[in-house]
Amino acid sequence: MxxxxxxxxxxxxxxxxxxxxxxxxxxxxxxxxxxxxxxxxxxxxxxxxxxxxxxxGRLPIATIRELLTALDQPDPDVHSVLGSALPTTVTTRDAVDPASVVAAKVRVDGLVARRGWLVRSGAPARQATAEVLAAFEQVGADVADLLEQYADVAEQIAVHDLHFVGRASDAEGKLHAAVVGSILGDSLLAALRRLAQEHESAKMFGIRRDDC
Amino acid sequence: MxxxxxxxxxxxxxxxxxxxxxxxxxxxxxxxxxxxxxxxxxxxxxxxxxxxxxxxGRLPIATIRELLTALDQPDPDVHSVLGSALPTTVTTRDAVDPASVVAAKVRVDGLVARRGWLVRSGAPARQATAEVLAAFEQVGADVADLLEQYADVAEQIAVHDLHFVGRASDAEGKLHAAVVGSILGDSLLAALRRLAQEHESAKMFGIRRDDC
The missing domain is CATH 1.10.1660.10 (Multidrug-efflux Transporter Regulator; Chain: A; Domain 2)
Structure with a gap:
């Protein structure tokens, strides 16, 4: 065409x-x-x-080019893409104080070690998690409990995600599933979370079905 | 000062x-x-x-102004903010075909009804979920299983989130927690998910601790 x-x-x-x-x-x-x-x-x-x-995904052009280059390799390395090439969709820009991020990073490294997660020490997601933790602190929120609860949930999600990746028959298909699933999965989860929040909130604040 | x-x-x-x-x-x-x-x-x-x-949160200025106005009410209505004022951080802009979104919306409404979620029929999160589903389809991914698995997980997260909101002693504190928790929670979850994915991927592809 x-x-x-x-x-x-x-x-x-x-x-x-x-x-x-x-x-x-x-x-x-x-x-x-x-x-x-x-x-x-x-x-x-x-x-x-x-x-x-x-x-x-709102990824920068350069990042997309890297991911596509990985997709076009004859024998793509799915783990290295999942582990390092795949960016988080999290960006905090300059919303958080760098010193608090450094402190939060220590907590994140502790969480990863305690849970025995096999994550490289330089993984960008460690830094991304630290930045979000620092942002929570900056607005005065104590997220110690939430962090552990979310980490439990993240473990379940990752099992589903890797199953989604594993269903593809060849390496190219797996890589495509990893890229699409990781980027779109964040959005799917965020949207479903909002639906479920409205439901839980309706229960907590005594909203009945007729009022929906 | x-x-x-x-x-x-x-x-x-x-x-x-x-x-x-x-x-x-x-x-x-x-x-x-x-x-x-x-x-x-x-x-x-x-x-x-x-x-x-x-x-x-990358929210538009107008949305932030609305949320802040709600926060400044003498007796803020936490449910209506959680249910309607709080935007999802999902935006698909023009990446998806409107006709597929309409079809996907039917699936989302079915999911909400089947799970008995108390969510208004006009809730923006229904549309946001439909847009992401349509995007998955557009890149050829079958997410029927993933959708149900994610919905299960979203229910758990929402329980944690509402607990986080409920800890605050007054309505203003609850609303602040709802706003901060919803917006930052998406990012925290996305970042932790990436960490957990790397771990699951390391297990699936046989990466050992020494290689991390």
Whole structure:
């Protein structure tokens, strides 16, 4: 198909597709003349993946390029992507005081060690967790209990996630599932959590079904 | 304290503080002369909360203003904030096809009904969940199992969250906990999930402790 049809199939405007091509997020089409290229279903799939990582995962372009490069390896290393290439969707920017993050990092390292989690000492998620803990403290919230409860829940989720990854038959499929599941999974969990919160809150504050 | 000291205490630049004042995210200080105002610890607290909602929750200014207005009510209605004012941190922008979202919404409504969740029919989280489901489908992932597993987990998390809210002694404290816990909780969960994923992945792919 030509670029106009690729645009129509995916709903992505032509100039945006050209931008992704320039940024290396989408492989070039097959040249049929000096200024015309042909695209196929793999481009459609890749374009949809890029939109998801960009618009829902809100990942930086450079990070997406790295993930896609990993996906395109002939024998992708699923664990190293799950363990290191996959970013958290957490960014605290400059909302937290660096000194509190350093203190919180010690707590996170303690949690990981106590639970026997096999996580590299330099894993970016350690830092991300520390930043969120520091943010909680900064607004005066004591999250000691919540941290342990959430860690219990995170263990269950990770088992489901790895099962989701393991269902794919080949390494490329596993890696695709890892990337999609990790990034979209954060959003799915956040949305379901909000639904379940409304339900628990309705129970706590005595809201009846008729009032819903 | 004067605005310079408020800036120093919170690490927020003076022009940014002035911007928050203009946007109504921060109450005015007490005027001590026509162009000088005095701020107190409540401004410090509020400023920290604004940064967290803005930089970590990535909420739009208008949404933050609504939440802060609710917080400042003399007798805040915690359930209505938990149920309706609190946004999900999920945004899919234009990454998903509207027709698939409509189809996914039917599945979400089915899930809520089957589980007997007390959630208003117009709750924004229903739409947010549908958007994420549609995004999963768009990249070719079958999440039927994952959806139920995540819903189970979301129920547990919501119980912890409401316990966190219920610990506060007065309505204002409860509301503060609801806002902070909901927004920061998404990030805490996402970060811990990534740690637990690395651990599960290490187990699945046979990584030993020495290799971490």
């Amino acid at each position: 030509r670029i106009a049809e690729l645009s129509q199939k995916t709903g992505v405007p032509v100039p945006t597709i050209k931008y992704y091509l320039r940024e290396g997020l989408l492989p070039s089409g097959e040249l049929t003349s000096p200024n015309q290229a042909r695209y196929d279903d793999r481009h459609v799939q890749r374009l949809r993946l890029v939109r998801v990582l960009l618009d829902i | 004067r605005i310079a000291e408020l800036s120093q205490k919170t690490g927020v630049p003076v022009p940014t503080i002035k911007y928050y004042l203009r946007e109504g995210l921060l109450p005015s200080g007490e005027l001590t002369s026509p162009n000088q105002a005095r701020y107190d610890d409540r401004h410090v607290q509020r400023l920290r909360l604004v940064r967290v909602l803005l930089d970590i």
